[in-house]
Amino acid sequence: MPTLLEVRDLTIEFRTKAGIVHAVEGASFNVERGEAMGLAGESGCGKTTTALALMRLLPYNGRIVRGSISFEGRDLVPVPEDSMRAIRWKEMSIVFQGAMNSLNPVQRVGRQIAEPIMLHEEAEPEASFKRAGDLLELVGISRNRLNDYPHEFSGGMRQRVMIAMALACNPKLVIADEPVTALDVMIQAQILDLLERLRRELHLAMILISHDLSVLADTCEQVTIMYAGKTMESGKTMDLFTDPKHPYTQGLVGAFPDIRGPRNMPEAIPGDVPSLISPPSGCVFHPRCKFAFDRCTKAEPALTELSVGRRAACFLYPQVTEVPPRPIAITEV
Amino acid sequence: MPGDPSLSIIPRDPKFRGLRDYMISFFGLDRPQWEQFVIYLQRLFTLDWGVSYQDHRPVADILFHDLGWTLLLVGTSTIITILIGIAVGAYSAVRRGKAFDFVSTGIGIFLYGMPIFWLGLVLQSAFRKNSVFQTWIPGWPALPTSGYYDDRLIPWNWDIVHLADAGLHLLLPALTLSLGTLAGISLVMRNSLIDVMTEDFVTTARAKGLSPRQVLRRHILPNGLPPMVSLIALDIAFILGGAYQVEVIFRYQGIGFRTIEAIGSLDYPLLQFIIVIGGVAVVLANLLSDFLLLWLDPRIKIS
Numbered sequence: 001m002p003t004l005l006e007v008r009d010l011t012i013e014f015r016t017k018a019g020i021v022h023a024v025e026g027a028s029f030n031v032e033r034g035e036a037m038g039l040a041g042e043s044g045c046g047k048t049t050t051a052l053a054l055m056r057l058l059p060y061n062g063r064i065v066r067g068s069i070s071f072e073g074r075d076l077v078p079v080p081e082d083s084m085r086a087i088r089w090k091e092m093s094i095v096f097q098g099a100m101n102s103l104n105p106v107q108r109v110g111r112q113i114a115e116p117i118m119l120h121e122e123a124e125p126e127a128s129f130k131r132a133g134d135l136l137e138l139v140g141i142s143r144n145r146l147n148d149y150p151h152e153f154s155g156g157m158r159q160r161v162m163i164a165m166a167l168a169c170n171p172k173l174v175i176a177d178e179p180v181t182a183l184d185v186m187i188q189a190q191i192l193d194l195l196e197r198l199r200r201e202l203h204l205a206m207i208l209i210s211h212d213l214s215v216l217a218d219t220c221e222q223v224t225i226m227y228a229g230k231t232m233e234s235g236k237t238m239d240l241f242t243d244p245k246h247p248y249t250q251g252l253v254g255a256f257p258d259i260r261g262p263r264n265m266p267e268a269i270p271g272d273v274p275s276l277i278s279p280p281s282g283c284v285f286h287p288r289c290k291f292a293f294d295r296c297t298k299a300e301p302a303l304t305e306l307s308v309g310r311r312a313a314c315f316l317y318p319q320v321t322e323v324p325p326r327p328i329a330i331t332e333v
Numbered sequence: 334m335p336g337d338p339s340l341s342i343i344p345r346d347p348k349f350r351g352l353r354d355y356m357i358s359f360f361g362l363d364r365p366q367w368e369q370f371v372i373y374l375q376r377l378f379t380l381d382w383g384v385s386y387q388d389h390r391p392v393a394d395i396l397f398h399d400l401g402w403t404l405l406l407v408g409t410s411t412i413i414t415i416l417i418g419i420a421v422g423a424y425s426a427v428r429r430g431k432a433f434d435f436v437s438t439g440i441g442i443f444l445y446g447m448p449i450f451w452l453g454l455v456l457q458s459a460f461r462k463n464s465v466f467q468t469w470i471p472g473w474p475a476l477p478t479s480g481y482y483d484d485r486l487i488p489w490n491w492d493i494v495h496l497a498d499a500g501l502h503l504l505l506p507a508l509t510l511s512l513g514t515l516a517g518i519s520l521v522m523r524n525s526l527i528d529v530m531t532e533d534f535v536t537t538a539r540a541k542g543l544s545p546r547q548v549l550r551r552h553i554l555p556n557g558l559p560p561m562v563s564l565i566a567l568d569i570a571f572i573l574g575g576a577y578q579v580e581v582i583f584r585y586q587g588i589g590f591r592t593i594e595a596i597g598s599l600d601y602p603l604l605q606f607i608i609v610i611g612g613v614a615v616v617l618a619n620l621l622s623d624f625l626l627l628w629l630d631p632r633i634k635i636s
Binding site for chain 2: 052055057085086087088089090093094096101102103104105106107115116119120149151162165
């Protein structure tokens with residue numbers, strides 16, 4: 001059986017008035033069946049764009065320039081929009097951040113959960129609503145609340161509703177884009193436990209997007225670190241956090257306070273995320289990297305396997321190769 | 334209010350002096366103004382709305398007759414405007430930045446900027462008998478340009494001939510009024526929908542695999558309509574104002590036509606009651622829109 005999701009060299013551009021934004025460049029990762037993969041990085045580094053691209057939901061000014069998204073062996077990039085609609089929610093679904101705005105405010109939640117069931121499984125309304133009730137109970141909400149509107153729920157409960165909705169058609173992959181960002185810490189823990197439990201019970205694969213490394217450390221088997229649209233490092237969660245290879249990962253892990261050690265102010269990474277319209281030459285991280293040397297400003301490091309299942313893109317490791325100069329893409333402005 | 338209404342009823346001739354004094358005291362115009370106002374308020378609430386200086390008939394009788402025709406005109410045009418405005422607005426929101434959007438927005442702003450009376454005159458000269466178009470284009474229709482229905486059909490009768498003729502006479506004034514108010518609705522509809530389209534739940538709806546049409550009908554429109562309802566209710570006053578011009582241009586003798594006449598002849602009781610009706614109409618429209626919003630938007634509750 002082929003790998004569930006295999007993303008190779010995914011490159012996404014947005015056309016804006018200010019110029020072409022290179023939102024994601026050469027993202028590559030795998031998600032196995034039943035496995036959780038974490039996607040981490042600072043704000044604006046292309047995590048959400050990657051998630052939207054997986055479902056082919058990029059805004060009208062964004063497009064996939066290069067690369068492949070192969071889902072169960074089938075490349076989704078060239079699939080026409082009509083056929084893509086049959087895949088959405090049925091095969092993979094998405095939980096957006098802040099369920100506040102992700103639910104339609106003027107529609108009862110029962111109807112919103114039942115909607116994809118009626119659409120994809122052509123089920124009778126009655127059966128769909130019954131299943132919507134079962135799903136609500138699965139995420140710990142009474143089925144009496146099917147007829148309530150989203151504003152009658154608290155933030156955490158709305159996120160539960162969103163998760164119930166994501167499970168409506170028994171998808172193989174759930175993408176959770178910052179699922180706990182707008183919630184307080186207690187509720188965050190509850191929602192993460194719920195996701196973790198459901199994942200094991202339903203044998204789901206999951207992509208968990210977060211800027212909070214502790215969230216990923218808890219739940220994911222694999223982690224991919226992104227920076228300015230590029231993949232910096234990927235590997236098994238424990239390896240990656242205990243022995244970060246890339247200076248950016250080291251910075252992220254270092255910026256995280258340790259509750260056991262001496263109380264030092266965590267170290268911050270100086271500087272800001274670079275402009276994605278005119279990214280720096282060579283390695284995108286070099287302007288902020290304390291180890292940067294001559295080669296980093298000129299050539300771009302390729303994501304190279306350092307040990308089994310461990311990849312990094314940094315010239316500090318001699319085996320890392322350079323990205324071959326890409327053919328100049330002809331893009332009309 | 335300026336002027337002496339008695340002068341527009343009785344000539345300024347010393348030999349009518351006695352009659353004039355009698356009229357002035359009959360209508361109470363010799364009392365102090367505050368007293369006149371108290372009497373007016375008292376009568377307003379006891380449903381005695383006064384007698385027209387000009388017609389010598391109770392103003393209620395005159396205006397309820399006129400109101401029927403105005404409601405027909407304003408009602409028809411409001412329904413046309415809302416249906417077309419919402420359709421055009423929705424379609425250009427979906428195709429924003431494309432040709433249809435540019436053209437419809439352009440035409441919309443053009444119509445919005447055009448005075449309604451001028452639009453009425455243009456349509457009249459285009460569709461009158463022996464118009465320029467009729468001489469050059471075979472089959473160009475001629476439409477009636479004044480009145481409720483043809484004078485030859487007087488008196489009114491509830492039969493198919495009268496109804497069809499009234500409908501034909503309604504065509505041009507209703508079209509003028511609709512064109513004048515259409516852009517206000519369609520442009521706001523367009524912007525309201527574009528706002529809704531950037532909401533996260535629209536992305537959720539697309540992620541569910543709904544077609545663009547289903548997303549629009551089930552998720553975007555239900556969220557874009559509430560602002561429209563308030564707008565249309567607030568617009569009622571504006572539509573009534575537009576109806577004044579249309580009614581005069583097309584000699585459509587509704588409330589608006591009567592207002593202009595009453596101003597010309599200083600018919601105060603008539604004018605006062607027209608203003609009361611206008612106020613009541615605006616308040617009623619807003620009340621109705623509040624109830625409609627209550628039904629459309631579950632987040633609004635009466636506490």
